[in-house]
Every structure is written in C-alpha cells, then in structure tokens.
Amino acid sequence: MATGDLNPNHYPAQRAAKVVQHYLNTRHGSPFRLFGLHSVENGSAENVNDTGRKYQLGLTVHEIISNTTLNCTAEVIFPDGAEQQPPVVQVSCEDLSKSNATAEEEAFYQQYKSNQSLVSAQNLPDSYGHIDPDKKPFWHLGIVASSFVMLNESNENTLYNMAQVANITQLATENEQLKFDSHILLHDMVSQEILHWKLLFTWSPAEGVEVQDMEQLRRCNH
C-alpha cells in the first residue's frame, strides 16, 4: 500500500477522497445540496500503530446544485481488520455554510408533508439518463441516503458511486420527518459490481437525512 507522499492523480488518494465526499453528503446533503469530489490537490498516507491506515488530503469539492467549489482538508482512517468497518473521517472546508438552500428545502418539505397522496418514483435516472425535473430532489435524496451505505462500505479497495435509484416511495409518518423506503443501485468501480441496497430513511430540513434501516439485497445471478 502506498505510504508517504501520494500522487494526487493516482488511485490511492482518489479513493480516500471519495470517502470524504460520502461523509460530506451524509452530514450536509439534502434534496437541494449535494457534494461531488472535484479534485485532489495533495495527499499522504501512513500506517497507524497496526490499527489502520491514515490519509491526509488536500482536496476541492463541488457543491453541485449551487455550482460552487470549496477547498477542504481531510483525514481519513481506514481501520485494519478482516471485516469491513467504516472509515473515520474528519474534514474541514472553507465556507461550508455558503451553499445554503434553506428556502428550497423548506418549500419541498412543506409540499410533501402536507400532500394528500404519498409520492413514489422509479428509475432515477432512467436508462437514457433522464430525470423529470420535479423528481430530481428525490434523486438527490437517494444519493444522500446511499452515501451512508457507501461510507460504511468503503475501504482502500473500493470506489463507490450511486448508479441509480430504482425505487423511492414515501411512507406515512406521525412525526415531523418525511419518510422513504428505497431500492438503490450502487456501483463499485474497483470490482465493477452493481450492489443493490434497500434503505429506509427520514429527512427534514432540521434533521437532515437519517437512515433507519439498510439492507443489502443479494441477487441471484442471471
């Protein structure tokens, strides 16, 4: 495993940086706020006391919806061990609060909180890359929710992106949150596998996304 200064264009630093993206989306993502990895500027890696591997990174991330780019520094620790454990991330970005979307989030929340019927959408995007404009916030919610899974499942030998929201269905709730059941496809670039996950999660402007249940769907191969 690469140790010392890392070439920021090579995959070790890139995989660690992708983990930072997932972390930012779990903490700050919403139907109107989404982060993508933009570039890795510098990085280094070291072994930590036989407990894991620590990466220090200088990177930029892109807040996709407001189209702003932020400089960040981050530390990612991948724990050692035979079984998958989530990496531990610390990150600080300049001007994280700048890309605020409170007005849109509130309007979206009110719309679906008070809606008579529960919304449901499939195949976001469809095979042709198309998403109906009024369904895009659900696609974003899917990305945010799946970032919890992608964060948990990441290690030095993975690189996750969400491939598609196969299904997202609103469920009724008694409390403040909106609640969704979803079937999401993830893509791991390293193994090239498509992984199917069921995710039960809530969202509100105040609380952000909280995942209540996640389960990998094992599929029989065709």
Place this chain on the structure above:
Amino acid sequence: TRYVWKSLRYVKIKIRYSYHSIISLIWFQLDFWRGVTDVHSPVDVRVPSHSLQSVKVYLETLDIEYSVMIEDLQVMLDEEQEEMDSALRVVEPRDTNSFDYSRYHTLQEIYEFQDMLVAENPSLVSKIVIGQSYQGRPINVLKFSTGGTKRPAIWIDTGIHSREWVTQASGTWFAKKIVTDYGKDPALTAILNNMDIFLEIVTNPDGFYYTHSSNRMWRKTRKPNRGSNCVGVDPNRNWDAGFGAPGASNNPCSETYRGPSAHSESEVRSIVDFVKSHRNFKAFVSIHSYSQMLLYPYGYTRTPAKDQAELHSLARKAISDLATLYGTRYRYGSIINTIYQASGGTIDWTYNQGIKYSYTFELRDTGRYGFILPANQIIPTAKETWLALMAIMDHTNKNPY
C-alpha cells in the same frame, strides 16, 4: 456438440425425455444445462435451422419424442423487438444527416446507420464483418480509407462494455465526423491520405442488446459459463496479456471474470485475428466510460511500458486539447497507477503486439450519473473526445515507426 450460429434463424423443438434429467428452457445455447425442474416435463430446445435435420435424426436414433413448435424464431424475435421499439417509436432516419446523434439508439438502429453511412460514402467507407458474437450477431467494423493497400492503420473501438452507452453513441458520432471532415479539415485529411481508420462501434453486441431488453447495467458478454448459473465474461479481462494474473476474477459470477481462457470470447478473438492478420496497426484506442481518464499500458504490471515517457506526454497533450472545448477535466497515466490493477486488458495486449500508441479512454462523467449519462451530454462528450483522438491520430501519423 457446440453449434456455431451462422444466422439467427432457429427452430424451437419440444423434447420428451423420460429417463434423464430435464433441461429447462434453453435459449441460445444447446449445451447449456440450467435449473433441472422435474423428470417428466418436456423440454424446449432451440436449434439452428441448418442443423434441424441432423438433430431430428439424432433424437429419432435415441427414440426421443419431439415436435417442432416454432418454425422460425427470427420472426418472433423481430416482433418482440418491434414491440420494444414501438414504445419509443420515432421516425426512422432516411440518411445519416437526419440521424439523431443526441439520442441513444438500439443495436438495430446503429447497424442501419452503418449501412447508410457506407451507402452514402462508398469511396471512403466500407463495412467489414470481422466475426460473430456468441449469439450470432455480426461484429461490424467500419473502414475509412482513401486507398492504398494495408496502409498503416488506426483502430478505435467503443462499447466493449455494453452498459457504457455514451461510448457507442460517441462512436456513431465519430463515424459521421470522419466523413464530414475528410476533405475539409486539413489535419484529418492528412491522416486519411496516409493511414486507414477502423472503427468498431458496437464491440459487444449481445451485451448491448441485453442492456436494452433486460438489464441496463449489463457489462460482460452473454456467453453462459459451464457449471455456473452466471452468464458472461468481461471482454476487457479476456485478452492474452497477463492473463491469469491478479487484476481479474476467475469467478464466472464476477463482473471482471476473465473467462476460461485467453481469447475465449468471440468478440475478443475476432479483433485479435483481425489485428494479427492486418499486421500494420500503429495506434489502438479502446473507449470506455466512466471516470474521465486517458490511460496507457500497463494494467497487469507495475513495470512501466518501454514508451511510457512518450505515451505520458502525448496523453497530456490529448487531454489538454479535450479540455479546451468545455473545460472537462481528465486524469491520465498508466492503468495500474491511475485506476486499478487489471489483467487481460485490451491495450496491454495490443501494446505487447508492438502497437505503440495504445490508449484507453474513460469518458464522462466522474460518478454523478455514471453509466446512465443524460443523452444531452452525448454530443458534447463526443466532440471533446474527438479532439483528444485527433491529437493521438495526428501524432501517430507524424511519427511513423
């Protein structure tokens, strides 16, 4: 017995097979045994029509009851395809000028495009069928040539992984671009006055058909694997370069399954045979998506390619040309450093054959849409990629070896 399909004309027969294990419905392969159901149910088998007589004789010798159910499956398949197409019924383009490059197309539409392009440009373009896919589909290569015999040549392929739809779509655009620019763009004209360009747009037609009919995320070929329920081989791990080394899987259920042996897939073998018999390829570009990268050998070893320095600086030039159009950022480097260790890959084999300018592209995007890139990005992607291709082709033309 393995049947080699010459065409998609098949007959479906029902077999009553009383004493032995039952084969459940088998499509597209006679020697593939799947999912035994129960002992007394009949079994449906698909037989190529040219073999029907011998199959009948064989079954009669074994005293096995059979009946012919469907005389011509092609008709049924055509009707099925028609149904799927009608959902997205559009007016058929009459020529390559009215073809919509900003939409994703079916296999049939792309094959028709190829024929139209040849018909419209008979002195520049010809179509060569270099082989057949596992399921018997023709593997088509467009040859762009202004004459000569076995001129030094450039190869471009798209769609080796079927779910990477922006690549086949870009390949279609490249084909039109070449005929449009020859005689108008000085750089391309100079290249074609000296070299031939070969373009294989749908390198994995069975997989591509499957992404339309069944599973948009299908990557591999559609050949069944003996002793497994899992179908398909990764055609970019099936080449004879580091075959068997780390960087591919030996599990048929894996997306990176290398296959039972190097060049076991007809989709790969056809290119291997073509390149070896041509003997004069000078550049070889294999196009994938996604990640926004331009990669050169090797994937199976950390040993740098002999020509690493030149390949690296040409890649730098190519991606900086690419960025001039829309600012799209690409990373570049060897496969094993930039993306991952991968064995049995296309350009490792072509490089080891002596084709120095061997490159792999990973087109848009970097993960936001991934494989399902919106159609409105097809033309921008094709246009910017073309600038990188021109840099590579231009350098190849100016640096003969």
